[in-house]
Amino acid sequence: MIDFPIDDVISWMPELLDGLALSVKVTLASLAIGIPFGLLLALGVQAKSKFTRGLCLVIVEIGRGAPALILLQFIYFGLPSAGITMTSIVAAIAALSWNTGAYTSEIIRAGLESVPAGQKEAVMALNMSRIDGLRYVILPQGLRVAVPALLGFSILIFQATSLCFTIAMPELISRAYEIGSTTFLYFPALLAAGILYAMICIPASMLVSWVEKRAGRFSR
Template sequence: MELFLLFLSKALPGLLVSLEVTIGVVAIGIPLGLTLALGLLNTSIPVRVFALVAVEICRGIPALVMLYIVYFGLPQFEVLVDAIPSASIALGISMGGFLADVFKAGLLAVPMGQREASVALGLSKPSAFVRVILPQTIRIVTPPVLGYVISYFQGTALAYTIAVPELMSRSYSVAADNFRFLEVLTMAGLLYAIICIPSARLVNRLSSGGEFKSKQP
């Protein structure tokens, strides 16, 4: 019981840091994914090629390597980023690469007739996109996007490697102080599960009733 109470006192602040990093990841990953998706659907060949290369780089570089590039690599160019923003930026870039295909599929799922009808009613193409196409796209892609959010919440454990005081880092610290790694890391895993399992069930319910289904990462 003493170990459990000690774990909770250390882990709960770390959980808040994990959630903070996740919010940063989402704030970067979703706009980036939508931007790359628009680039992939652009009529300009150079824009499409640039977007395709960017997507492949974002998806092809492991998240841990991206984390090291941002935190350890950028200081060589006199760009200093603190640990928590570094984690959000690196994981957000990685997430954006995967979300590009999700948003692309969502945009293509909106019937072409709605675009044509919007323009026929006098809306400009940007207005038609913002007022007609984007809201429907968001509704379509919400389940798979939430699935990626859950996955990247779990991925915040990677931030332990750059000394972000998130859940995994604080759990390891408790385990190292008491030499009871099995118990402490098991409790950390259960804490992740308590958050992720209900969230995953919500995503499954949304997916079963939605228009777009996606394989989870």
């Protein structure tokens, strides 16, 4: 029978919770920057200017095509070669914001394209400017469709913060590894970290399912 060190796990909780709090803060900061960035990219991809479309497409494709781990490594270890140095937390937010912006731009663009053609024709019939039509008619309806997918992606970004241990950011997994390296109790330390992740991800997934059902009823 395995003797699980429950007393040790309890003693580790303050340190693990500090790491969890940092993971949540980085997630919120990345979403706060990345989702508006994604909206700008979605609009840029649909712009009339070829230069703007091309630039936005390059940013989106790199952000989607490169794994989040590569973006983290590039920004934290690669940019100093060009004279740009960031702390691990700033680098993590920059990389995850880029990743968020790239993916959410496609989610938002799909939402905007789902707006019925009749609504767009109504904007033209009312002689509304492009900006006013976008602001008052297209964006409210398109973003309502995109919200469930954006919420689901937010969970993935929270999980992606676990990759930040590779750039020495003291988030949850980093704290668990540090505890494991000093106590040699890797299994209970990582298990405790996994449970803390699940305590946030499972309720968040349930919230996403509820929002999807509400959105489905609204669309009908």
